[in-house]
Structures are given as C-alpha cells and as structure tokens.
Amino acid sequence: MTDSTNSDSRPGRHLDFGKVAKDLIVTALIATAIFGSTIAFRTVSAAGGLRLEVRYDLAFYVIAVVVIGRLLLWLFIWSKPPGTSAVEMPVSIKSGLAKVTAKVGKGFGPTMLMFALVFPFLPFTDRYLLDLSILILTYVMLGWGLNIVVGLAGLLDLGYVAFYAIGAYSYALLAQYFGFSFWMCLPLAGILAAFWGIILGFPVLRLRGDYLAIVTLAFGEIIRIVLLNWYQFTGGPDGLSGIPRPSFFGLPFSRGEGGFSDFFGFDYSSMHRIIFMYFLILALALLTNFVTNRLRRLPIGRAWEALREDEIACRSLGLNTTSVKLTAFAIGGMFAGFAGSFFATRQGFISPESFTFIESALILAIVVLGGMGSQVGVVIASIAMIGGFEVFREAEQFRMLIFGLAMVVIMIWRPRGLISTRIPSIFLKEKKAVSADMVAQGEGH
Amino acid sequence: MTHVVDDPVLTVEHLNMRFGGLLAVDDLSFDVGRRDITALIGPNGAGKTTVFNCITGFYKPTEGRITARHEGGKTFLLERMDDFKIPKIAKVARTFQNIRLFGGMTVLENLMVGQHNTLMVASNYTFGGIFGLSGYKKAEKEAVELAKYWMDQAGLTQRADDAAGDLPYGEQRKLEIARAMCTKPKLLCLDEPAAGLNPRESEELNKLLLFIRKERDTGVLLIEHDMNVVMGISDHIIVLDYGKKIADGTPEEIRNDPSVIAAYLGVADEEVEEVEHEIEEGASS
Ligand SMILES: Nc1ncnc2c1ncn2[C@@H]1O[C@H](COP(=O)(O)OP(=O)(O)O)[C@@H](O)[C@H]1O
Ligand SMILES: [Mg+2]
Numbered sequence: 101m102t103d104s105t106n107s108d109s110r111p112g113r114h115l116d117f118g119k120v121a122k123d124l125i126v127t128a129l130i131a132t133a134i135f136g137s138t139i140a141f142r143t144v145s146a147a148g149g150l151r152l153e154v155r156y157d158l159a160f161y162v163i164a165v166v167v168i169g170r171l172l173l174w175l176f177i178w179s180k181p182p183g184t185s186a187v188e189m190p191v192s193i194k195s196g197l198a199k200v201t202a203k204v205g206k207g208f209g210p211t212m213l214m215f216a217l218v219f220p221f222l223p224f225t226d227r228y229l230l231d232l233s234i235l236i237l238t239y240v241m242l243g244w245g246l247n248i249v250v251g252l253a254g255l256l257d258l259g260y261v262a263f264y265a266i267g268a269y270s271y272a273l274l275a276q277y278f279g280f281s282f283w284m285c286l287p288l289a290g291i292l293a294a295f296w297g298i299i300l301g302f303p304v305l306r307l308r309g310d311y312l313a314i315v316t317l318a319f320g321e322i323i324r325i326v327l328l329n330w331y332q333f334t335g336g337p338d339g340l341s342g343i344p345r346p347s348f349f350g351l352p353f354s355r356g357e358g359g360f361s362d363f364f365g366f367d368y369s370s371m372h373r374i375i376f377m378y379f380l381i382l383a384l385a386l387l388t389n390f391v392t393n394r395l396r397r398l399p400i401g402r403a404w405e406a407l408r409e410d411e412i413a414c415r416s417l418g419l420n421t422t423s424v425k426l427t428a429f430a431i432g433g434m435f436a437g438f439a440g441s442f443f444a445t446r447q448g449f450i451s452p453e454s455f456t457f458i459e460s461a462l463i464l465a466i467v468v469l470g471g472m473g474s475q476v477g478v479v480i481a482s483i484a485m486i487g488g489f490e491v492f493r494e495a496e497q498f499r500m501l502i503f504g505l506a507m508v509v510i511m512i513w514r515p516r517g518l519i520s521t522r523i524p525s526i527f528l529k530e531k532k533a534v535s536a537d538m539v540a541q542g543e544g545h
Numbered sequence: 546m547t548h549v550v551d552d553p554v555l556t557v558e559h560l561n562m563r564f565g566g567l568l569a570v571d572d573l574s575f576d577v578g579r580r581d582i583t584a585l586i587g588p589n590g591a592g593k594t595t596v597f598n599c600i601t602g603f604y605k606p607t608e609g610r611i612t613a614r615h616e617g618g619k620t621f622l623l624e625r626m627d628d629f630k631i632p633k634i635a636k637v638a639r640t641f642q643n644i645r646l647f648g649g650m651t652v653l654e655n656l657m658v659g660q661h662n663t664l665m666v667a668s669n670y671t672f673g674g675i676f677g678l679s680g681y682k683k684a685e686k687e688a689v690e691l692a693k694y695w696m697d698q699a700g701l702t703q704r705a706d707d708a709a710g711d712l713p714y715g716e717q718r719k720l721e722i723a724r725a726m727c728t729k730p731k732l733l734c735l736d737e738p739a740a741g742l743n744p745r746e747s748e749e750l751n752k753l754l755l756f757i758r759k760e761r762d763t764g765v766l767l768i769e770h771d772m773n774v775v776m777g778i779s780d781h782i783i784v785l786d787y788g789k790k791i792a793d794g795t796p797e798e799i800r801n802d803p804s805v806i807a808a809y810l811g812v813a814d815e816e817v818e819e820v821e822h823e824i825e826e827g828a829s830s
Contacts, residue, residue: 398664417658
C-alpha cells in the first residue's frame with residue numbers, strides 16, 4: 101500500500117527526513133484505518149442487547165508499534181544502498197553458513213523420518229499429539245500429491261480436494277454397499293481418483309494460466325455439490341457414518357476375544373488403534389514420497405518438469421504433452437484418493453463439509469509455502485501450518501488473520517517458498533542445486 | 546527456377562499459409578537434400594519462421610504438401626501429422642528463433658528430455674522403471690552416453706550439471722541444437738541459430754553444423770541472416786521475399802542473382818527505396 105510512496109527513496113544512503121516523515125504519517129493513517137475499526141471498538145453482549153466497548157488505548161499502542169517499527173526499518177535497513185544487506189556478513193561466514201545449511205538439508209530428511217518412526221513411543225506423546233500428527237501427516241501426503249501436479253508439472257490445480265473427496269467417498273460407499281474392507285478399498289479409491297484426474301485432465305488440456313486454475317476450481321466445487329445433492333446415494337449433507345475401521349491384517353482393534361490386543365497379549369488400549377493409524381498414514385505418505393522421487397528420475401517425471409519449463413519445446417522434442425498432463429493429474433489424484441480413504445476410515449464419518457475449497461487452498465498453500473517441487477518444504481510447511489492452526493486454536497477469531505499475515509510475511513521474505521532450489525534428477529559429476537529464479541512456475545501462477 | 550536435389554529428405558510443394566488477409570507463404574516449393582546444409586534466407590517478415598512452423602506442425606498450412614523421406618523410402622506427409630509426432634516419427638527436429646530451453650533443468654537433463662520417447666519405451670511406459678528393472682538402467686546409461694557425445698561436440702561437457710538458464714547465450718544456442726540432435730533426427734531445422742552470437746561463437750556454431758552434416762546422416766535446414774555463415778557453409782540456398790521464393794540455387798548462383806541482390810543482398814532498405822525512386826523518376830520523365 102505504501103510501497104509506491106517510498107520505493108524511489110529506499111535506495112538512498114542518507115535519510116531524507118521529509119520523505120520519512122511523510123511515509124510515517126501515511127503509515128499511521130493506514131494503521132489507524134485498519135486497527136481503528138478492528139481494535140478500538142468491540143461489541144460485547146450486555147443485558148438488553150449489544151453494547152459497544154471502546155478501547156482507544158489498545159488501538160493507540162498497536163498503531164504506535166507499527167509506526168515505530170517502520171521508523172526502525174527506515175533507520176537501519178532502508179537507509180543502506182541496495183545490494184548491501186542490513187548487517188554485512190563476511191564472505192567466509194557466508195560460505196560456511198551455506199555449507200552448514202547444505203549439511204543440515206541433507207540430514208534433515210532422514211532425521212525427520214527417524215523422529216517420525218519413534219514419535220508414538222516417546223514419553224510425552226499423548227493422544228492429542230498423536231491425533232495432531234496424524235492430521236499433519238495427512239496434509240504432508242496431500243501436499244506431496246499436489247506437488248506432482250503443481251510443483252513438477254506446473255499445472256495450477258485449485259480443486260485438488262475433489263480427489264480427496266472421491267477417495268473418501270469411494271471407500272465409504274464401497275464399504276457401505278459392498279462391504280469391502282479398507283485394504284481392498286484403498287487401491288480402488290486410488291484408481292477411481294486417478295480416473296477422475298484424467299476426466300478433469302481432458303477439459304483443461306488446452307487451457308493455460310488463469311483459465312486452467314478456474315476450471316480446476318470449478319471441478320472441485322462440482323464434485324462437492326454433487327456429493328451434497330445426490331441424497332439417495334451419498335447421504336447429501338448428512339454425510340455417511342459408520343464407516344468401518346481398518347483392521348490389523350484381519351485383527352480388529354476391539355476389546356476382547358479375537359482383537360488386536362487379545363491376539364498379541366496386550367492389555368486393551370484405545371491408543372493401539374491411534375498408533376496404528378499413525379503408522380498407516382506415515383506409510384502412505386512415505387509411499388507417496390518414494391514414488392514421486394522415483395518418478396522424478398524416470399522419463400515421465402522429467403517430462404513433467406519439462407512441461408512446466410516450456411510446453412512448446414516439449415512438443416518440438418516429440419513429447420505428447422496431452423499424456424504428460426493427464427498422467428500428472430492422474431497420479432496426483434491417485435495419492436489424494438489414498439489419503440481420502442484414510443481420512444474416511446479415521447473419521448468414521450464423512451460429509452461434503454470436509455471437502456470445501458478452503459481445503460484445496462490450504463493444501464496449495466502448503467505446497468507454495470514449502471517451495472514448489474520441494475518434498476522437504478512440504479513437510480516443514482505442513483507442520484508450520486497445521487501445527488500453527490492448533491497453537492492459535494484459542495484465538496479462534498484471529499486465526500485466519502494470523503495465517504494470512506504469516507503467509508504474506510513469508511512470501512515477502514521467500515517469494516519462492518521456504519525451500520526454493522531445485523535438485524536435478526540426474527547428474528554427471530556433481531549434483532548442484534538449481535536456483536529458484538531459473539525454474540519456471542508453469543501455468544496459472 | 547528450382548535447384549535439383551537428387552535425394553531429398555524433405556520436399557515442400559505449393560505451400561501456402563494465410564493469416565487472415567496476409568499470405569505469409571505464397572506457393573512455395575523446394576527440396577532439401579539428405580546430407581546438405583540448406584539455407585532459407587530472406588528479409589525480416591519474409592515468412593521463413595512460418596515455413597518452419599508449417600514443416601514442424603506448429604501451423605497447419607492453408608494449402609500444400611510437405612513430405613519427409615527416410616533412407617528406406619518411407620515417406621511422411623507432415624502437414625497431416627500432429628506436431629509432437631513429427632520429431633517422434635518423421636524424425637524432423639527443430640530449434641526456435643527465441644531459444645526455448647528448459648531453463649530450470651540442467652544441461653544433462655535437457656538432453657535427457659530430448660530422448661524421452663526412447664526412454665519411455667525402455668521404462669515400459671514407467672511401469673518397468675518404477676520397479677527398477679535392469680532394462681531401463683541400461684537404456685538410461687546409453688541415453689547419458691548419447692548426451693555426453695553431444696555435450697562433447699557442442700563443448701558443453703564442463704557445464705553438464707549447470708542449469709540451462711545459467712548458460713551464456715552462445716552455449717544456450719548450442720545446447721538447443723544438441724538437444725534437438727538427441728532426438729536422432731533425419732532433418733534438423735534451425736531458426737536463426739547464429740543470431741546474437743559473437744564471431745567466435747558463430748565460428749564454433751559453423752563447426753558444429755558442419756560436423757552434424759559430415760558425421761551424422763542428418764540434413765540441415767537453416768534460417769540465417771549472416772551472409773558469411775550462409776555463403777560459408779551452405780550447399781543450397783533458397784531466398785524468400787514477401788512469402789514468395791525469388792531464388793533457389795547454389796551459393797554461387799545466389800551471389801550472382803540480380804533479383805536477390807536487389808531484394809536483399811548488400812542493399813540496405815534506404816538504398817532500395819532510392820533505387821525505386823530513381824526508377825519511378827525515370828519512368829515519369
Ligand atoms: N501466428 C501468426 N498470426 C498472424 N500473422 C503471423 C503469424 N505468424 C507470422 N505472421 C506474419 O507472417 C509474416 C511472416 O513472419 P515470419 O515467418 O515470422 O517472418 P521471418 O521469420 O521471415 O522474419 C509476418 O508478416 C508475420 O507478422
Ligand atoms: Mg523468423
């Protein structure tokens with residue numbers, strides 16, 4: 101908002117006091133406009149209706165913080181000429197730092213994996229943390245799946261939740277109508293979601309940019325609205341309940357004779373099922389990651405990335421871009437289908453309400469925040485976002501505000517996501533990461 | 546006047562391409578010899594790139610026939626084929642006037658994408674590859690060998706693991722050619738490969754093109770502005786002006802062709818105008 105007023109003065113080494121004063125006044129005005137209305141007034145319920153409570157002092161402090169913050173920025177950061185960072189870092193430290201980050205980056209994946217494997221057995225792990233981790237892992241898996249479509253193939257998909265819904269409903273309906281078990285439905289749900297990925301793929305083949313994004317968005321809504329209105333089949337807004345829980349190779353997690361705990365001679369604990377669920381989603385997520393990494397090194401994966409880089413060049417090299425796009429939608433959709441049937445079996449109840457656009461937006465935000473195409477980035481982003489939501493659960497009203505603010509800040513700080521470099525799929529002598537400004541983003545960004 | 550070519554790898558007959566009211570290519574016919582370097586020259590806007598786009602399937606010609614011939618006598622009617630099948634089946638590869646590389650992928654990766662179709666078959670359309678079958682490993686190794694071969698020829702071996710977008714302009718041009726060669730084409734179409742190159746890079750490019758003609762069974766069809774390049778390396782030149790062919794022959798013939806000299810060679814636009822002006826004056830007096 102205020103950028104246009106001061107962008108020309110920013111590079112100067114010396115402070116132009118007139119400009120700074122003007123900028124600070126503008127900042128104060130904007131802050132007043134925003135916080136004056138949101139913080140200074142508050143409605144509280146009182147006897148006989150609502151009463152307006154004024155909190156001028158609080159609003160004043162917030163505005164003061166904003167103005168002083170901007171003044172500090174002027175004094176210490178924007179007063180330097182461009183190119184020099186605020187704090188000069190000696191080259192040796194810089195290169196050392198790069199080495200350390202590279203090392204940390206290398207060890208990060210395996211460390212996370214080890215941690216994930218022992219997590220359920222750590223002393224401080226309770227039911228709540230385990231449930232939260234299951235949720236996070238679900239989003240990690242969805243993020244990895246969407247990464248194929250958005251990060252690798254560069255096709256912006258705003259309706260990814262549709263495949264998640266298809267997976268969930270596939271399992272629920274197959275179990276309800278045919279009595280299929282979870283393990284039978286899991287591949288079927290994946291196949292059905294992949295099939296719908298191809299169905300979505302056809303109409304969007306010729307679309308580029310914003311049009312692609314809009315059609316995928318519409319697709320997500322169509323699926324949700326069909327689920328909502330096909331009452332006889334899907335239960336409409338009532339959803340489907342009593343979805344069977346998965347068994348441990350035929351052993352149900354139930355109390356008494358023939359159950360998991362009985363068979364292994366444990367005392368019955370409801371935690372067993374949760375821990376099993378945890379490992380189930382961990383395994384599914386790792387499968388997604390493994391397959392994606394494998395595919396990246398195969399011609400199909402390189403074709404996806406080439407498609408993101410330049411579709412016309414692909415065609416000039418004999419790549420059938422139609423099938424390249426369709427496979428990306430199908431395989432991305434398949435993993436969402438797996439995740440969906442996991443979701444159904446974990447919840448035991450599903451309704452169209454779980455598959456709204458905001459879900460798609462959240463998964464996409466995870467992919468974008470993590471750095472498009474980066475597998476580790478998705479993990480970090482999922483933990484940050486889903487974990488962050490939990491941390492701010494108390495501040496229900498401000499959750500979205502904080503979420504939005506955090507997104508804006510991160511996108512300013514790292515416009516290409518947390519991990520923006522691309523690791524080549526093959527190398528001759530030395531694996532060098534490709535910097536983000538080389539990598540194209542594909543359609544619809 | 547049509548230059549006689551004994552064994553054409555490509556025959557263009559009565560090609561017309563119309564954009565609305567503009568006839569960008571007007572009844573153009575020519576042959577491209579199997580082991581020749583054929584140059585397509587003409588002023589800006591003459592329709593050269595449009596001809597390339599018709600040959601490689603990016604445009605569907607309004608009229609005309611474009612035939613590719615392989616050694617065995619197999620023929621392909623390019624105007625009826627999908628664009629991606631032309632490099633895949635008819636083995637006609639191309640580069641672009643504005644370089645189109647996969648900038649975020651490394652040099653080696655670019656060359657691997659060029660071999661997509663071979664590798665796809667070797668990986669059993671991904672199913673074999675994903676389970677790590679040995680057949681794919683071998684095919685991938687061969688693909689890397691071919692990529693190395695072309696990196697050597699193009700002088701890019703040192704840059705194998707660098708992002709294509711990081712390369713200097715001249716190397717990007719050569720990489721695009723190397724990538725096209727990785728599709729193992731019978732005919733290579735290059736759209737202004739020397740544009741923007743300095744004399745040294747331009748010299749290296751000539752060497753690469755001569756190598757391609759000599760060592761590989763590949764015909765080269767080349768759009769070029771630089772007369773030194775054209776006269777230096779081509780066996781056969783076709784001159785276009787306003788979509789029409791105005792000359793077709795060996796470099797020697799083209800050099801001495803009066804219509805070419807008037808329309809193109811060595812005469813700047815102002816001079817042409819001057820000449821036209823003089824002619825008009827001569828006619829009116
Ligand atoms: N897709 C198109 N739509 C409309 N006109 C085009 C198109 N492509 C090329 N042209 C026109 O055709 C003529 C020839 O262009 P082009 O083949 O690019 O010339 P050259 O490559 O010889 O410089 C130009 O007048 C150009 O404006
Ligand atoms: Mg051109």
